[in-house]
Amino acid sequence: MEEEIKCGILQGEVLLKSYYVINAEILEGRLSSPVGMVTDGIRINEFRITTPVSLVKLSTGFKEQIKLYVDLQLCSDDERRILANAKSGTILMQAPDLEVSLQGNKHLLFIGDSGVLQAFPAILALARSGGQVEVYSMHRMGKAALNALRSYVKRMDFPLRSIRGGGDRSIAHILEAQTVGTRIMAFCDWSDYSRIKHIARRIGYSNMEIQGIGIGEKDERVFCARCYQMQHKPHESEIICMQCGIPLVISNHYSPRLEAYMGYVNVN
Amino acid sequence: MFDSNIKVRVAEVAEETPLVRSFKLVPVEGELPRFSAGAHITTYLQTDNKLLERHYSLTGNPKYSDSYRIAVRRSDTSRGGSAFWHSQVKVGDEMEISQPKNHLPLSFEAKHHILIAAGIGITPFMAMMADLKEAGKSFELHYAAASAEYCPFYSFILSHYGKQAHFYFSSEQQRMFTLLMWNQPVGSHVYFCGPEGLITQFKHSAQSYGYPDSSIHFELFTPPVTGPCYPFEVMLTKSKIALHVPEDRSLLDVLLDKGIKAPYSCKIGGCGSCEVEVEEGEVDHRDFFLSEQDKKKRNVMIACVSRAKSKRVSIHL
């Protein structure tokens, strides 16, 4: 669990009421991708923040600068205090475990409630890189999150649209109208991300043209080797098949077609 | 000995243009294997002093394999192959060919196929268009040639694929611009076949227009021109043999001369069959098979075209 990246804090401030943003410069280590997320948190001076941090790399001049974003609503009181006092010093963090590439000429961003924090760095990076961007808010976004997103996007002069009715057809309609060079970025919960991926693949986008950060619990499934019944994957590694009653051991073998993990019959 | 090669007889010879001849090949006995669109065969031509191996795309409809059709352009810079086909080969002649191999298959997931050809580069697309039309798939052809007279398969294409075909005749000042790839619907794949310059130009444009590498397909008929060649030494670490590769020979040539059973197929750096593991030395990559990642991460080289930057390389053979 060694921290690979060391940054020097330049300044920090509250953004749109519920987010905190820190400007820092990279002192040691390097970021392979311009936009990413460190899900386990970061170390600010001697303190540790365990909430996820999203970041964007801004190469300006001699040293590379980055902007780090934290959702204050996910922080404990202690963590909020640490952030408020972080005007100088050192940040240590692991390399981002989730990364977003900025290749492509046009980007469509699909942003849900839970993904606003992760979307900010991408929006900023895309604004600076100068390509065409369209931002879509997923159906039924919370008011606060939607307002924050609206304010941020307005600064970048991108259009922010909502998806009519939120259904698959509306999403397909948007995706079908695009030309080659368009990339899809999703920052939302896993089920929405999965939906968008399916629709996009059906229309003809390759895997490389679709990326995103899925937030929250992933609803994963287990395939019973004996009766082929699909069922919810719990945290435990052993379950009883809900259809045939046989005990199963959940393996790591995943089928992208069935979207499930293999559950082998357990005879022990 | 089990020879996978096929004995064929030339059943027909036709002048497609003043420079291009097409040949219909039928099996001497038995049946020809089926082939997939984009496939080519290697023809083995016995000239006075040596055996020539030349690759030609199969131009027929893959649905039918009672015969194979190829088209050969008489080249001014011929290394003997096309000259032989044009001056020596006639109806009734027998020769050996390889089984079909495909280094330019159609994409399965593409929603729209954009075929871009120049000159004799049209050949693999003839089979592809037959396939695509049969399957009701969406495609367009962009085909550059000197003029209608010097455009192989011009009338065939007009009558079968008139709706999808766009011609660019240089004699009429028509140029095929890379812009034709711009604003194409999502799920479009591009395919290039023609001179190296055309392929390089279109490949770079496609990448800048945002086509992911997996949507860009191409086949070269001749090895890419990649600068002056210098001799180098090679050490085979497994067989403990040291060899010298002169500037006018490839590593693969030298290995085969020595009787080493090195695998190979296209011999122009496109298929990866002759890939060897490099243990020491710096490789001068001149192929178009390995990805940039491969070149950086894996210690391999394509023996038929790549050379050494250092004085020697050690390979695991």
Added chain:
Amino acid sequence: MDKAALHRMEIKAAPLLERFPFPFQADSYRYSNNSRALVPPVCTDLTPEYFEEIGGKRKLLERYPERTFQAFPHTVEAQWEIMAMLMNELAAVHSDYFKLDKQGVQWTFYNRLLDEKSTFVFGDLSTLPYEPLDFIGRHVQEDLIYLQQRDGDLYMDAGQLCFPANWSLAFDLGMTYLQFHSPVPIYSDSGLAEKVRGFLLRMEAGKPWTRLNWTLNVGPRLDTSPEAFGEWGVGRFGLNLENVGEIMHLRAEDQRLFQIPGSNGVLFSIHTHLLPFDQLINNKTWADRFCKVLEDLPDPIAEYKGFLSYKPLLIEYLKQHI
């Protein structure tokens, strides 16, 4: 008496111990690309176990169709091509037992071993009782898997699998080469799987390859599918020095790989052979080599092949009889 017994022809061959494909070339075994050119280039291999195995296969196909046969619709052309290839081969190489008559597209296939005659129109699915791969698979002992090359990768897009060594076609269908090998330790994470995939993608028609794979079998049961693990998985309890010779079998898979040029894919056939330990020990060289292989085998491989827990017992048995 069933029809097969009445009209049964005999397939004469050497005793099992003489024709068993012993999978070890050295006193040590590791994963590698151990393929070699298949000479002669023949896929099918008929053994005296034909009737038993075909009978067993067909029963499984009737009873568990979803488990034993899977194919994507886009593989139909490839299936016809494979069926044609195998029928031509059977009629040419095993002409005592098989005959193929072609009147244009009207084909008649004769299986003299089972006294079966099938007439159909080549290319017309409505004239066959099963999909082409499923049809021809019912006449050969091999399991048949079709790997389609598409968009730069190899996908398991069709297969008829009755005797798997603990893997599921129903689960693996549609996976890429790397994906369906991901449970195999060392092979999947050492870069070897990528190398072999590259090798398969560059295979050429007319130049087939072959390799031997192996594992251990508790009992003489060929169907060791994950679906039926509840039936065969319990056999490993209650093993001891007295019964291990009879119960344990060395299971060898003779795999043959053919490039299918019309569809641009690879046919991967698996012929499974079982040799009980108490017969294996009659070949002292084999017993000695096998013992050394087991002693030297890394634990993850033994675990994956399912016998880590009783490996010492096996070694003891072999040592006793060398």
